[in-house]
Each structure stands twice: as C-alpha cells, then as structure tokens.
Amino acid sequence: PAAAEAALPPSNPGTPPMSDSPWSLLPAASANAEALDTLYIFFWILCGIAFVGMIGVQAYFMWKYRKPAHGHAKTSPLTHNGKLEFIWSAIPTFFFVILFAWGEIEYMKQVTPPPDALDVRVTGQKWSWTIEYPEVKGCSLTNDLYVPVGQPMRLTMTSMDVIHSFYLPAFRLKKDVVPGRYTVLWFEATKPGLYPLMCTEYCGDEHSSMVGRVHVVPQEEYGAVLAKACELKQGDTESTEDFGARVLTRGGCASCHTTDGTVKTGPSFKGLFGKTETLADGSTVTVDENYIRESILEPNAKIVSGFSPQMPSFAGRFDDKQIAALIAYIKAQK
C-alpha cells in the first residue's frame, strides 16, 4: 500500500468527471454549485428567449418589408408608439430586477459562512497548498483537503509569497489568496468523491503544478480518514525508503523535483546523491546527508548554480525522522 501511495502522482486529481446535467460540463458537488447552476440556467434560458425573439422579429420584418416586385409602397408616417415602448422597456427591466435580486441573495449566502462551519487554514506558496486542521493538532497536509459530506467548511486562506487563487471548479468557487491578509471561503460539499483544486492566478514557473485534491467523504468516515491522512509515521513493515516516498508526496516536493532526471524548478533527485555540484559562488559541494538536510531546512543557503532561490523552508514541517526518510529516498534514486 505504501508503494501504491508513493506511485500516485503528487497532486493530480485527473480529469474531473463529466456532469450528468446537460447544462454544464463539470459536476456540481456543493450546495453553492447547485444554486449557482440554477441561476445560470435561468439566465441562459432568458437570454435564449430574448435572442430568438429579437432575431425572429428582425427576420419577420425583413421578409414583410422586402422590396416589392413593382416599385416601393409608401411607408406609414408613424413616429412612436407609447404603449409598445413601455412594454418593451418594462419586461426586460422586470427580468433584470429578478436577476439582480437572485444574484444578490446567492452572493450574500456565498460570503456568509454559517456559524457551525468547520475551520480549515489554507496557505498558498510556490507551488503547493498547505492545509491545516485545527481540530487535529499538528496536522498539516499538502495539496489534500478532506471534507465531510453535508458539513459547512470555512477556509481561512493566506499566502507565503505571491498572489495565488484557490479554485474549486466542482464547487463553483474561486478566491484570491493574498500574502499579508486573510481571505475567507466557505462551502458545503454534497457528494462524496475526489475533486480537483487548482491555482488560477499565474504565480511563476510551476503555476500549472499547483493542483490538489478535495476528498469528500461520508460524515461517519471523516474522523478516521483525516486522522489517517494526518499521521505521517513510518509503518511497522514499511522501509525507510518507502516512508521517504510518502513524505515526499505529502510534502509537495514533486511540484519542483522529479525522480526521472527531468529538471523542473529544482534539481532532479535522480543520481543526485553523491554528486559534486557547483554553487552560485563557484565553490563546490558534495550532495551528502548534511547537504540535503540543510537544503530542506534552509534551502537558499547553498544554491546549485543554474537554479534560483525559490524553495520555501521546510523547517518545522518535517521532523528528524521524516527528513532522514527523505534522505534515504533521495539516496535510492540512482
């Protein structure tokens, strides 16, 4: 099971399932999404009726007043028609007011989290999402958000570096995540499943890797599922290397580092251990246990030439055992 988890792409929710609804392309998986889709469909039908009505009248008049076979008939000297003008102003106004009121009601609901909402803290950083659950002490997940069905969730979000944007297409929600302030988002998931979480604000090289997963689970399973997800200890029968692979997945390392030799924002782990690297100042360093440890805790102290200081520190996020496992895993990538 550990190997299977390690083999998972770090944070790729895959293609979202298609919706059953003929009106939208994405499944609607929150109370908010269903309400917004109803409004959207109403708007769509209204526009359709208006479009067909206007084009229909135009087509009819073009046909009715087409050029006669023998010369032009004299047109009527009409200047205006008060009754008609009132009708064609009043009907659209009536529908505009309905749209405004309906939109306002939905908007107010969307910005007012219910008092019984469960709190979650979200921190965006280049290029992953850190998700913390105050109810589970010390629980910090990368790119995985666990949610019980039918339970309102309140997300308090901030960024460690630049502006990101937290986007849940299946919940029809999107909000900027801004350094130096908190933004709040809430939702209530209605269907169990796995849904994509994306960053929709261009935030640098690996913006497109900044994707995560929302796991919507039944209420009664939530506590156990979250406790298991939060636990990051080496299993009894698990090798240190396999545990390292799990720590890597959890830590979001794969947003920037590969294990197949491809260079993304950071060096690839393939064949990295034991290599002699040249640093930006021209000095050299051998990639050993101490260098990897330092690079995790203080990433910008000794940067390999050709790379830029982009990595956040993982001090306080990985403990010694987890770091040792990461080193074992990196060492094994021959």
Ligand code: CUA
């Ligand atoms: Cu974070 Cu784009």
